[in-house]
Structures are given as C-alpha cells and as structure tokens.
Amino acid sequence: MMKLLEKMFGTYSQRQIKQIMPLVEKIESLDEEMQKLSDDELKGKTVEFRERLSKGETLDDILPEAFAVVREASVRTIGQKHFRVQIIGGIILHQGRIAEMKTGEGKTLTATLPTYLNGLSKEGVHVITVNEYLAKVQSEEMGVIHEFLGLSVGCIMHSLDKTERREAYNCDVTYGTNNEFGFDYLRDNMVIYKEERVQRKLNYCIVDEVDSILVDEARTPLIISGEGEKSTELYKIANFFVMGLTNEDYEVDEKAHSVILTDSGIEKAESFFKLENYADPENMHYQHHVGQGLKAHFLMKREKDYVVKDGEILIVDEFTGRLMEGRRYSDGLHQSIEAKERVKVEKESKTLASITFQNYFRMYKKLSGMTGTAETEEMEFREIYGLDVIVIPTNKPIARIDANDLVYKTERGKYNAIVKDVIESHKKGQPVLVGTVSIEISELISELLKRKGIKHQVLNAKFHEQEAEIVALAGEKGAVTIATNMAGRGTDIKLGEGVKEVGGLKVIGTARHESRRIDNQLRGRSGRQGDEGYSRFYISLEDDLMRIFTSDRFKGMVDKLGLPEDEPIEAGMVTKAIEGAQKKVEGNNFDVRKNVLQYDDVMNKQREIIYSQRGKVLDGENLQDQIQDMVEEVISESVDKHMSGLEETLKDDTHKLLAFLEEIYLPKNEIKLEDAIKLSNEELKEKLIAIAKQKYKELEELLKDEVREAERVILLKVVDTKWMAHIDDMDHLRQGIGLRAYRQQDPVQAYQFEGSDMFDEMISNIKIDTIKYLYHISINAAIERERVAKETGTNAVKDDNVKKQPVKKDKKPGRNDECSCGSGRKYKNCCGRA
Known part of the structure; x- marks a missing residue:
C-alpha cells in the first residue's frame, strides 16, 4: 500500500523538495x-x-539573496558554483533538518549557504566534523x-589554550569536532570565574556525518573524570x-555481549578468594572485578576493540576504525583490559562531569545535519x-554497479576469493578499495596480498595520521587500498587518469557490518x-554477523547443499537472512542508545538546574x-525536622536542634x-532567624566589599x-537499578x-554547607579568600578523559620527554602540554 501511495504522490522527501523549488528558482534567478x-x-x-536584520527582517526574508551572494563569492574565491541540488x-x-546527500555530492560546499546566512545573526554557527583534520581543512x-x-x-583544535578557544567560539562561524565542543561545554560549567568560560550560547549547529556523531557515538557519554581512590x-x-579458568567455568553469550561464571566457575571463585x-551482597566487589575480567578476556578483542600503543590501551571506534584518544571504558573495564595486557593499571576514575551527545546537541536553538546515509535511521x-x-x-545519475553478495561457506574460502x-x-589497472570491519582483518588481507606481490596501502587505526592522504590517492590507476569500513570518511576519492575506462x-x-548504513x-x-564504479560484498557463514544472528535452521539447510569452501552461494534466501x-542488530543498538538517553x-534535568544556578x-x-x-x-x-x-521528648529534641545549628552558624550558648524550650516552633524559628541575620550583618561589616x-x-x-x-551516587544507583526488573x-x-x-x-546539603562555610570565615578575610579560591581553582581538577590546556613556553619539549601535565607519559603520546 505504501509503495502504491509513493508511486502516486511521490515519497516524503520528493514532496518536501517540491515545496521549496520556487525558492530554489528565485535564488538561481538572482545569479546574473x-x-x-x-x-x-x-x-x-x-x-x-x-x-x-536589525530593522526587523528575518533570516528567511533575506535567504534568496544571501544564498545567491554565497554562490557568487564561491565562484570568485574557490572557483566552485553550487549546483541546484546543493541549493536544495x-x-x-537552514530549516533545521537532515539532508541526505550521497558521497561526492559536495556536502561541505552545500553547508556554506546556511552557514553564511545564519552567521549574519552574530550569534554563532558551529560546524561539527568527525575528526580534527576535516575541521581544519573545511575551516581553511x-x-x-x-x-x-x-x-x-x-577552528577548535585540541591544542588550543583557553584564550584561543574563546576567540574561535566568538567567531561568526566555528568548525570543530563533537568531542571538543562537548568537553568545552562541560569545562565551562566547572569554572570559578566567568572570564574562564570559552563558549557562547548554543545557537545553530550543522553536524557533518550526522549519523556517525548523533547515532554511532551516542552510546558513549562524554565524561570528565578525576582520579578515584580505589x-x-x-x-x-x-x-x-x-x-586460570577452563571452558567449563564460564559461559559466553555473544548476542547479549555478556559472559558469566558457571557453577564450576563459582566454586573456583569461592575457593580462590576464600569466600x-x-x-x-558483601562480595559484590569481587563479582564486579571478576565480571569485568571475564569481559576483558572473552569479549574484548585486541586489534578489533582496542590496541596497545606505547604501554596504553586505546579504544578503537567500532564504526570508524579510528583510535578514540583520551576515552576510556567505564566501570573498571579499561582497568581489566590493562591487567589482561600487562600494562600499567590506572586508578579507576571518578566522574566530575558528564553528558551524552544526544542531550548536548539537543540544547542548540537550531540543529541540522548532513550525511550520505541517514534514511535507515530516520525513526531515531x-x-x-x-x-x-x-x-x-544526486546531481548526476548514479552509474555505479552494485553487484549481489557472494556468500562462502568458510572464511578461508571468502578471503581467497x-x-x-x-x-x-x-592487472587491468582498476583501483580497488577493500573495506574491512576490523584492524585484524585489514592486516590479514594485507598479508595475503603481500604473498601475491601486490603493492597496496593499509589504512586502519594504527595509521590514522595519514588517513586523508591515503584515501585521496585510492582512485589512482592500479591503486589497492585496504581500509576499515569508515576510514577516510569525509575525504573524496577522485578518479585518476584512465580509470573510468577500466570501470572506475x-x-x-x-x-557485512552490523548496520546497513555502514555498508551503504x-x-x-x-x-x-556520476562516475563509473562497482561494489560487491563477500560474506562467509563463519562471519560474526552470520554466526551469531542467523538461525540454526538456515545453517542446516546450507550444510545439506554440501558446497566446497571456494564455491559461492547465490540465493535470495541468503540475502534475506x-x-x-x-535489522535485529540495528534494533538492539537503537534500544541501547534509547536506554542510555532515558x-x-x-x-539532564538535574544538570540544567545546577548549571543554570552556576x-x-x-x-x-x-x-x-x-x-x-x-x-x-x-x-x-x-x-520542623x-x-x-511531643511533650515527653521536647527537651531532647530542642537539645539536638541547638547542637545541629551550633555546627552550622549558631554561637555556643547564644540561646x-x-x-528555647519555652518557645513555640514559630517563635523559635523567628528567634533563630533574627540571630542569624545579626551574625551575618557582623560578617558583612568585617569583610566589607569582600563578602559578596x-x-x-x-x-x-x-x-x-x-x-x-x-x-x-547516581552512577552507583544506575549500576544496580537493573535488578529492579526482577521485582x-x-x-x-x-x-x-x-x-x-x-x-x-x-x-538541602548545599544550603547547609554554604551557610556553614560562610559563618565560619576567619577574621583574616583576605587570607581566607585566597585559600578558598586556591582550593577551588580549576587546576585542582585532574582530568583523565580530557587533557588540560597547554601552558605556553618558549621551548617545546622533545617528543620523548615526559609531559609536564603530570601523567608520566611521553610528550608525543600525551596531551601535548609543553
């Protein structure tokens, strides 16, 4: 039925585009x-x-002329003119929606139109990219x-100090990564003086590769943490x-991404820890540490989920294949992996500030995004x-041939093919880009090609510094590039001379990736x-996706066919499976992200109250x-408390009340x-409040202007x-709250x-402690103020997940010198603090 309606009236997107075509034509008519x-x-x-605008016109009123001005300025500066589809x-x-534009359609140039228009308001426009390289290139x-x-x-770069960041945020247009913008927001809400803040109000945002940032990265919140005590x-x-465990001692559930001890494993744990x-319940800390140890050994794979680099465990982003510098697994999993890999086990961190990308980006007055693949996640x-x-x-019809999948019985048969x-x-000079789901597979393919003498480039998390350069050359004649699936995203692959003639x-x-979107x-x-091109996926029944998520009935039917490992299966049943x-995995992942957000x-409501107060x-x-x-x-x-x-407890109640208030503000024996016993509750309140006001007046006289x-x-x-x-406390509550479902x-x-x-x-405790500290200020007010300011300075916060801003010095240390931020790491591997 839906297909029939779309045939008669067009898709939702086609109907929306039809509505804005008069506006597009008006913009084009201003060209001359x-x-x-x-x-x-x-x-x-x-x-x-x-x-x-200052006289009352709106951005919508000036949109046609503003877009026409940008088109002409683009021709005069960089020699490119926006196509009609880019105007759309x-x-x-500008309308605050997501534009799905295929790879190579010029999303970066498209963004200059709404960026300029909204930049006229002087309230700031943020353009968010997936990595610093792209932010720098686009800003330039x-x-x-x-x-x-x-x-x-x-442009916000990781190396900028606070002054440079503030200047960048005060620009009409600011480029940067989602991590930098999110962490700056959190840090701004930890400062003591308003001059230390760097961001302005969140006005308008364009998120490049919006699916990567708002969907794929939405499962992991941004966390600023300090060193814990455990x-x-x-x-x-x-x-x-x-x-020391054997296979009988634990059970792995790959679908649920969990691993638990069996009865024999529990017996061994009781013997080992003498329990x-x-x-x-008193053994929960043992359960926690063993649980994370099991995950580290049997679910987290080296070269796929993380790499070991210079004695550090670095997380590999499962979607982009990039290293997630400065990010750590939470809840002790990172420490368990460090123990597994025998590197230094860092102290478990304590969360000082945290926010999800969902809640950060929803704070913008207007949010929009662009990507080549968003329709599959439209509901989210x-x-x-x-x-x-x-x-x-697309500006030109797509000429790429998307061939059917080839399915092999074994991984070995698949890789040979x-x-x-x-x-x-x-041999015929056609460039090839081989996409892999992990570093491990990219290195395996590389090894197989080396044996055959085929010269090639490898792009994965280990070589991400050369990412854009390697990807840009992937379209040259005879080039062979192996890359994790999304590596190089945001960089165009332009075809070299003579490549079109050999098929592009x-x-x-x-x-196949867990998500159809990543495959697309x-x-x-x-x-x-409109370039020539060709794509095909090779699959084996031993692949994780097929092994974990397809039914036993399907596997049994394939076994009955009795095919050799090097002969592919081509059947609609396989594609459907x-x-x-x-779809199953996409649904699971959406539920995880939705759960995180809930x-x-x-x-978030509590955070808004606290940050508003600050x-x-x-x-x-x-x-x-x-x-x-x-x-x-x-x-x-x-x-009241x-x-x-009750008459019989009056003396005891009054004694406890006065003792409590003497700890906060009341001078001893003042009442x-x-x-006090002779007074009613209301009379007692009035008396206590009058004393408090008098004492505060004395404090104001003592401190003069310093009191404020x-x-x-x-x-x-x-x-x-x-x-x-x-x-x-909320972290601890959340960790145990899942068990309530059993009740x-x-x-x-x-x-x-x-x-x-x-x-x-x-x-309530904030009120009590604030009053207590204020009423206990020492006579030497100047010394006390200096001490309090020093104690609460932002430098006192040790931040594991976000590196501190660099302190400028005349001489930059060598790459192998120890970084002066106190981490003990080499300068080249740390925050770059001089």
Whole structure:
C-alpha cells in the first residue's frame, strides 16, 4: 500500500523538495544580478543584510539573496558554483533538518549557504566534523568564502589554550569536532570565574556525518573524570583468577555481549578468594572485578576493540576504525583490559562531569545535519532529536554497479576469493578499495596480498595520521587500498587518469557490518558525481554477523547443499537472512542508545538546574537575598525536622536542634536550652532567624566589599563538590537499578524517583554547607579568600578523559620527554602540554 501511495504522490522527501523549488528558482534567478556586482559591492551585501536584520527582517526574508551572494563569492574565491541540488541541501539545513546527500555530492560546499546566512545573526554557527583534520581543512577551504564576505571563521583544535578557544567560539562561524565542543561545554560549567568560560550560547549547529556523531557515538557519554581512590590491585588478582579458568567455568553469550561464571566457575571463585558464598551482597566487589575480567578476556578483542600503543590501551571506534584518544571504558573495564595486557593499571576514575551527545546537541536553538546515509535511521532522528530526513537527488545519475553478495561457506574460502578478485582488477589497472570491519582483518588481507606481490596501502587505526592522504590517492590507476569500513570518511576519492575506462573504483566489502548504513557508506565511496564504479560484498557463514544472528535452521539447510569452501552461494534466501540479521542488530543498538538517553534525561534535568544556578553566580548576580533565603529555609526545615511536637521528648529534641545549628552558624550558648524550650516552633524559628541575620550583618561589616566575593566562591565550591558526589551516587544507583526488573518494577522509573529524592537531599546539603562555610570565615578575610579560591581553582581538577590546556613556553619539549601535565607519559603520546 505504501509503495502504491509513493508511486502516486511521490515519497516524503520528493514532496518536501517540491515545496521549496520556487525558492530554489528565485535564488538561481538572482545569479546574473550578482555577477554584475564588483568585489566590494558583493562584500557590502553582508553589511546590508545585517542592517536589514536589525530593522526587523528575518533570516528567511533575506535567504534568496544571501544564498545567491554565497554562490557568487564561491565562484570568485574557490572557483566552485553550487549546483541546484546543493541549493536544495542548503535550504534543508537552514530549516533545521537532515539532508541526505550521497558521497561526492559536495556536502561541505552545500553547508556554506546556511552557514553564511545564519552567521549574519552574530550569534554563532558551529560546524561539527568527525575528526580534527576535516575541521581544519573545511575551516581553511570554506572559510575563504566567508572571510571574503566579511564573516570571521574559527577552528577548535585540541591544542588550543583557553584564550584561543574563546576567540574561535566568538567567531561568526566555528568548525570543530563533537568531542571538543562537548568537553568545552562541560569545562565551562566547572569554572570559578566567568572570564574562564570559552563558549557562547548554543545557537545553530550543522553536524557533518550526522549519523556517525548523533547515532554511532551516542552510546558513549562524554565524561570528565578525576582520579578515584580505589586500589587497582584487585583487577590484577581478578585477571590472574580468570586466566586460570577452563571452558567449563564460564559461559559466553555473544548476542547479549555478556559472559558469566558457571557453577564450576563459582566454586573456583569461592575457593580462590576464600569466600563462603560468592553471591552474597558483601562480595559484590569481587563479582564486579571478576565480571569485568571475564569481559576483558572473552569479549574484548585486541586489534578489533582496542590496541596497545606505547604501554596504553586505546579504544578503537567500532564504526570508524579510528583510535578514540583520551576515552576510556567505564566501570573498571579499561582497568581489566590493562591487567589482561600487562600494562600499567590506572586508578579507576571518578566522574566530575558528564553528558551524552544526544542531550548536548539537543540544547542548540537550531540543529541540522548532513550525511550520505541517514534514511535507515530516520525513526531515531525523529524520535530522539525531532529531526526529519530529506533525501536529496544526486546531481548526476548514479552509474555505479552494485553487484549481489557472494556468500562462502568458510572464511578461508571468502578471503581467497577476495584476493583473486583484487589481483584480477589490479592487472587491468582498476583501483580497488577493500573495506574491512576490523584492524585484524585489514592486516590479514594485507598479508595475503603481500604473498601475491601486490603493492597496496593499509589504512586502519594504527595509521590514522595519514588517513586523508591515503584515501585521496585510492582512485589512482592500479591503486589497492585496504581500509576499515569508515576510514577516510569525509575525504573524496577522485578518479585518476584512465580509470573510468577500466570501470572506475571497485569497492570490495570483506563482511557485512552490523548496520546497513555502514555498508551503504562503503559502497558510496565509489561512483561519486556520476562516475563509473562497482561494489560487491563477500560474506562467509563463519562471519560474526552470520554466526551469531542467523538461525540454526538456515545453517542446516546450507550444510545439506554440501558446497566446497571456494564455491559461492547465490540465493535470495541468503540475502534475506543477512538483512534480517542486520535489522535485529540495528534494533538492539537503537534500544541501547534509547536506554542510555532515558537514564541521562533524569540527570539532564538535574544538570540544567545546577548549571543554570552556576551561570547566575558566575554572571555576577548578587547572592545576598539568595543566601538570606537559604538561611531561613535551613533554620525552618531544621526546626520542623527536629521538633516532634511531643511533650515527653521536647527537651531532647530542642537539645539536638541547638547542637545541629551550633555546627552550622549558631554561637555556643547564644540561646539557653531552658529559654528555647519555652518557645513555640514559630517563635523559635523567628528567634533563630533574627540571630542569624545579626551574625551575618557582623560578617558583612568585617569583610566589607569582600563578602559578596566570599558568597560567590563558597557557593560555587559547595555546589561543585556536592554535584560531583551526586554524579558518583547516581552512577552507583544506575549500576544496580537493573535488578529492579526482577521485582516487576520499571528500572528507569525507579531511577527517576530515587534520583529525584537524592537530588532534593543534595540541594538541602548545599544550603547547609554554604551557610556553614560562610559563618565560619576567619577574621583574616583576605587570607581566607585566597585559600578558598586556591582550593577551588580549576587546576585542582585532574582530568583523565580530557587533557588540560597547554601552558605556553618558549621551548617545546622533545617528543620523548615526559609531559609536564603530570601523567608520566611521553610528550608525543600525551596531551601535548609543553
């Protein structure tokens, strides 16, 4: 039925594009007028547009002229003119939607249209890319157009200090990676003085490779962490225990990505750790360390999930194949892998600040994105981000041939066939790009080609520094490039001389990825802008996807065919089985991301309250009234809490109340017990509040102008301390909350209710501690202020996941010198701090 309706009325994307075509035609009709303008007149348009905006016109009002100006400026600066499909893409991006444009259709140039238009508002436009290289290249190449028209352009690089970052964020257009923008947001909400903040309000954002950033990376939150206090010794002991297990002692479930001890394994654990009952609650820390040790040994694979480089465990992004510098597995898994690989086991970290990409990007006033493959995740974009996906037609018809999959019984048969195909293509000069799902497979293919004497390039996480250079040359005649599936994404593969005549670039997939979208991205590396091209996937029944997710019935039917390992199976049933397996995994992954978000949404509401409070304090809001309100609330709540109203406990209740308040602000014996007993609760509150106000007045006279600064610094210090402890408590709550499902209780709902109670308790403790610190300021106010400021300085935060900003010095240390950030690592492998 749906197909019939689409045939009659067109797809959703086609109907949406039809609606904006009059606007596209209007932009194109201004072309001649813009060509007649001199350079100065064209540049003057920016001033004119800004004046019109200040007089009440909207960005939509000036869109046709602004887009026409960018088209002409592009021709004059970089010699490229936006095609009609790029104008359509630009309008879609300006509307706050996702533009799906195939590889090679010029997404980077497309983005200059809405970037310029929204940059006119002076509120800032952020262009997010998947890696620093692309951010730098795009800011330089596309920045020429914006700078010609008078817009300022900045680029956020990992090496920038705070001053340089602030300057970059204050530009009209700022390029950078999702990690840098997210971490800067978190760091801005940890500073003591507003001058230390680097970001402005989050206005408009264009996310390049939006599926990679908002979908693939959304399972891992950004975390700024400090060093925890737990010993690392138990990880080494648990690792030693796991190494001594046999196959009968544990059970691996690859589908659920879990591994557990069997009864024999539990017996061995009880004997090894000298425990009476392994399952007892008091043995949870043993269960945790052993559980992570089992995961490290039997689920996490070296060269696929992580690499060991210079004595460090570096995570490999499962989607991009890139190394995730500065990121660590949470909950002790990283330490377990370190113990397994016998490198230094770092202390378990404590979370100081955290946010998911979903919640970070949803804070932008307007969000948009572009990619070659988004339609398969349209439901997720709509449900999580409120974004719809518009598929934009290609500028020229696609000429690439997408051949049917070839399925082999064994991996060995599959790899032999791939090598044979590469050799045949190489002989006739056809360039080949071989896409692999892991570093291990890319090196295996490389070894097989070396034996056959075929010269080739390998691009995986180990060689990511040369990524763009290797990928750019992959279209040259006779070139053979082996790459992890998404490596080089964002860099065009242009065909060399004589390549079209031999069939264009051939893309070979060595296995189907868990996501159809990643397979489509690999195919899309070939056949850009109507070029000739060819793609084919080789699959074996021993591949992880087929082995784990296809049914036993299907495997039994294939076995009955009795095919030799080097003979391919071509059948619709096989293709359906593959697609079914991929849909299963995609559904599982969506559920994981949705689950992460549901939990983070609870934290997000709390985070917004805390960060909003910090923002007001930083912006110099007078806290006098707020502090007085806190004092009254604490006194009132304390009286209500301590005074039960029972005659027989009156003396004891009053004694406990006065003792509690003496710890906070009340001078000893200021109110005698016998006098307090005679007062009603309301009279007692009034008396206590009057004393508090008088004492605060004395404090103000003592500190003079310094009191406002003391209020500010102490409140920030207390808020940050309590918030960090609260994050830690919420982490612990979440780790155990899943068990509530066994009690027929919704874990997310339980997390929400209990987290809310914990948050209320934290707010109460913030008030109590703020008052306590303020009323206990020493007479030497200047010394005390200096001490508090020093204690709460941002340099006191040790940040494992985000490297500190470099301190500039005249002489840069050598690559092998120890980095001065205190990590103990070599300069070349650390944060680059001089």
